[in-house]
Amino acid sequence: MFFKQSLLILKRDLKIEFRNKSLLLSMIIFAVLFQVFLQIVFDANIEAIKKIAAGVLWIPILLSALLGFSKYGIAERENDALTGLLIAPVDRGAIFLGKLLGNLLFVFIVVIISVPVFFLFLKQPFPESIGLLLFTLFLGSWGFVALGVFFTTLAQSSSITDLLVPIMIFPLAVPLFLAISQLTEMALYPSIVMGQDLWVLLLVGYNILFTIAPLFLFDILLEV
Amino acid sequence: MQLKNVSLAIEDKPVLRSINLNWAHGEAIALLGANGAGKSSLLKVMSTLLHPSTGKTTMPEGMSLQKWKSKLGVVFPETFLYSSLTGYENLLFYQKLYGKTDNEQIEQVFNQVNLSRVQQERVETYSKGMKQRLAIARAFVHQPTHLLLDEPFDGLDLASKTILERLLKEKNKQGVGYVLVSHDSAHAWDLCDRAVLLHNGKIVLETPCTEKTYRSFMNQYQGWLKEKQHDVF
Amino acid sequence: MTYLFIGVSVMWIGILVYMGRLFQQQKQVSQQLDNMKNEARQ
């Protein structure tokens, strides 16, 4: 029942978003554009970029995810449809999960397009530990999106402006950023392999914390 | 449903004060009062959207919260519709949300609100009255046994009003109870068994809806309204 | 020495300014409360 409800919400959101298309397209274009912008700013010097490669890879993805948080599910606010959801006999955790999956799908699409662009422009040889890179991309986006969806949904239902959302989530995401930047560095330049397990542990732990806690907290937090 | 001594404060401002109300199964109640009297807030409490600051709400016959919610149909001033989805998709979504899939029921509701022809068009192309009718259809689509209606006649033309009236009377015969918020008291009188007048968050008058009681009710009602105006100016 | 002096004085000035502001606001609020009580009595 719980998953059925999440899927229902997910399907509805995707139908709306794909019908309008504007959000996904702008997220993708933003990510690629920002990628190009960073390369120009840092002068595309391969030696120099090696040091900041993880940042160049991640920053466009994270910022375009941020773009998505406030705009995804905007249909919900239009006719106060969120209230319609809250009145229905739906587990609020299911609402969170549905929104999380939808946002995540969008961010994954951005990743799929933005990461190859990264390799294309940098003329990088293929990363050596592709497995680690994919793992990091997957869990890194997951953690960030979970955190973002949690706070955006709460902020929207508490009449807090969207403006505050980045200010709230970036400090909380510091452990996540450190983990993904370190792991990405290791994946791209496998010469430095120190404390990899530790970072994987941190990343997994962070994901579990910010996925499971909202599932239970949402029911308490969305009631008034 | 039973409300016992319910009070509600929003942002420390008292909105409802010790409300006692008994909503029997299948009973139609008219909730009347001036703007800001607390009618909408009372509906929100009954829909469990707001929790009373003090006092208690009891669901009928030991229903669980989820059960109560699934039996409830709601028309609020906001339509809760998704404008980039079609009318049909909207109803389908809300029906599934209540754990049901019954295409015939959707067809039937579309017929009842006279929107069958446009059900495959997006809601954003609808006129205001059509949206309101679709919102009413949305409230009926999971076959609720209790309805909370906040000014459902708003934005409807005369023909649609008659349709909705007929629909409500028909449902009431089938045992569906409703709470109707309206500022048109004569209209509400026709549709309900009992009238409840709210003023400043308090129930000031409760009376069965008969022709005899109407006149005396109207006198008092206008009295309250005058006092209200006097206060404002 | 300079660093010690600057650091410590910045801290104490900060605390004193903060407390000063608190006092001022407290005075205002107390006054408002008193006024309200008087009004209620009348």
Add this chain to the structure above:
Amino acid sequence: MIQRFIDPIKLILTGITAILIGIQLYMVFFFAPIEKYMGIVQKIMYFHVPTAFVAFAAFGVVFGAGILYLITKNKKWDYLAVSSAEIGVLFTTFVLILGSMWARPVWNTWWVWDDPRLVTSLILWFIYVAYLLIRTSVKGEERHRKFAAVFGIIGFIDVPLVYFSVLWWRTIHPKVIDENGANMPPEMANTLFFSMFAFMVLFATMLLYRYVLESQREKVKEIRQHSMSERTDF
């Protein structure tokens, strides 16, 4: 009713705080010896460490009060949380300034990213500035208070995560300075402990003042709104 008792408590606490801070200043500048290598600058430690403790305690109070608010829905806990967060941000600011003042002559730099405590303090500062920003945007609504409570709680839980991630991040690279300099003469240790105690009392006093202000402010608002709706009552 409580108000009548709080005033004497306020006075007594203020007096005690003044005396303690006086003793603390005396001990720092006249009792504690001057450190051999760093010289007189080392005395910043007697302010830096206690302020850090106060800041951390303040955020601990935000955390605890947030939980209690969510459980009891009693607004008093929320007042306590806001008050404490404000003082916590103030003291974290001091921690950062004092730390820089100490680092400049000793490490020859204003800021290093190598010390997890430094970075954690900075992140902590950001988290609770965000908390205060949430508080100022809209006031008084229950859902809003709840949201702030949750953010305060999660922010505090995040602290150890930040600390350890920065620690691991930095241990991979060479360290600028070794942190094991804790072997100090008893005069120094005594001064440090006394300073911590004095600052904790200072914190308690400030919190009391701030809390009373917050609850009275809310009371004014309550009465005002109440009387506004009473006017149309009968």
